[in-house]
Amino acid sequence: MKKKNENSRPRRFEKWVVKGSAALDRHLMRELEAGVGEKPFESERIVRREEHREEMRARAWLNERLIYIKLHERMRTKGERRIHAVYMLLATFAVILIIGALLYTVSQMPPSGSPDAPAFNTVAERYIENGLEETGAVNIVAGMILDYRAFDTLGESNVLFLAICSVLLLLRVKLDRKGGVVEGPPGSGEDDLRYEPQDDMILQNLADVLVPFILLLGLYIVFNGHLSPGGGFSGGAVMGAGLILYVNAHGYSGTRRFRLFSYGMFRWATFAALAFYAMSKCYSFFTGANHLKSIVGTGTAGSIFSAGLILPLNICVGFVVAFTMYGFYTLFRKGDF
Amino acid sequence: MMEWIRFGICAALMLTGLAAMCIAVIGVFRFRFVLNRMHAAGMMDTLGMLACSLGLFAAKGFSLESLKLLLAVAVLWCTSPISSHLIARLVLASENIKEYLEVRR
Known part of the structure; x- marks a missing residue:
């Protein structure tokens, strides 16, 4: 009987609360006793995590640098450099062409709300009038x-x-x-x-x-x-x-x-x-x-x-x-x- | 006469709710620390939503739609405090909370 009570939900909840607050108190006491250190108001865990993050960041930066150098060594010959320049020019040209075509299409559209806009065609009417009998969906x-x-x-x-x-x-x-x-x-x-x-x-x-x-x-x-x-x-x-x-x-x-x-x-x-x-x-x-x-x-x-x-x-x-x-x-x- | 009383109740409840929400929004933008902002935002979800929904309930009367409103309030009352609780726990675990608790003399 007593064991059952131990594991009931309210009891477990109480244990969880008490354990948590006790741990927090102990933590606070430890920090107070340790006094003012190098980083007085930061708990150890956070410091460790920050250091770890810093290390990971440095490693990632180094990796990126290595890849960058490797890529640029490959582009050393003259012909490759020329091909690269032509490629860049062509890419810019293509992008400008697409943007221009799209802008031209937009400028040719009827103004919003006009009766001959493409949205007001017979398709919508057909959906509303015949939709129920053709698809059977309410x-x-x-x-x-x-x-x-x-x-x-x-x-x-x-x-x-x-x-x-x-x-x-x-x-x-x-x-x-x-x-x-x-x-x-x-x-x-x-x-x-x-x-x-x-x-x-x-x-x-x-x-x-x-x-x-x-x-x-x-x-x-x-x-x-x-x-x-x-x-x-x-x-x-x-x-x-x-x-x-x-x-x-x-x-x-x-x-x-x-x-x-x-x-x-x-x-x-x-x-x-x-x-x-x-x-x-x-x-x-x-x-x-x-x-x-x-x-x-x-x-x-x-x-x-x-x-x-x-x-x-x-x-x-x-x-x-x-x-x-x-x-x-x-x-x-x-x-x- | 009855309609005016109903309108009065509805308007008073809606205004209360909207006022609570306005205060909450101001609080969210004015406060600087996560827990303070959470405290302000929690009020919006509970008190503001309850008052607004009760106002709509008074306007609509007893029907299926108004029961759905009450259900929405019940779900919000379950979920909103718990999301606040989880945010608080996450802040406690990850932020350097003592910096904010320090009393400056």
Whole structure:
């Protein structure tokens, strides 16, 4: 009975508070006893960290200098220098040409608000009048971006995918199970992670309550995308934010339980979502261009299983967005999933 | 008569909330140290949001939309103090806090 009380939440919280304040008091006393040293009002840890940073900065500067010298040694011969000059001239010329062409195009556009502006054409009318019966989506915006302009949305999802790919290339640090660095750029193990407050009980309790609701809200927005405002992008962003909150509260061991959020899982989920999107759109383009009847009908407008391919495509986009947000967060913070 | 009373309550609550938010914004820009600014910004999220939402609640009456407003207030009251708490812990861990605590004679 007594043991159970020892480990109850209020007791643990009390212990945490008391331990923290005692440690702070001891620290203060030690500093006071040490008296006025070389750096009187800075704790040891901060000094050490500053020194370390200084050292790392010096090393990085040296590296950069070496690369610079090496590059310039290569440009010593006359011919190479001439080629370089020509290249610079051509590049400047090309950039000026592009800027001029763009500015000329802008100056030829009709003034904003004029009735013959390209925005006021028959396409918008068609979307509003025939959108419901052609796509079956009550939410006209979802019908537009995932049916009429689904190819454009595939491009947007691919932009997210490419962004996370480049971040992976630049920032990925391979960690072993205990958090040590296996491979990665030099100095990548020395991150700020260890200075951050960890295992905060208040945040953990809040996350336990809030995260399920946040994930549920995100799923609702994704699954109801063709009926109400929302869809894959906004719902995925909500889900990603919930995952980030959970990681902040419980650490990476919490999300890595059941191997749900590993690198391989991320790779396969993103690939599967994008591939399914592309395949299903291929199918619908094929049937539409050849005037065939698609297997996936539009259904009755307003029910959850309606609007043809919009619901599965929303789910795909939602997965890609959620994984991208979570991946960005973890990569920028730690360098691995 | 009833409508005027309702309007009065709504206006008073909204003005209270907006005043709290204005004070908070001034505080965020006037103070220099992180913890002081955090103290000012925390008031905006809790008191200002509560008063504004209650004002809208009074204007709208009891309906689904106003219940959603109360839900938003509940979520903000959970999250905002905790974000302030985390910022405070981070400051305690990373900043040289004693420099600010020193009493100058």
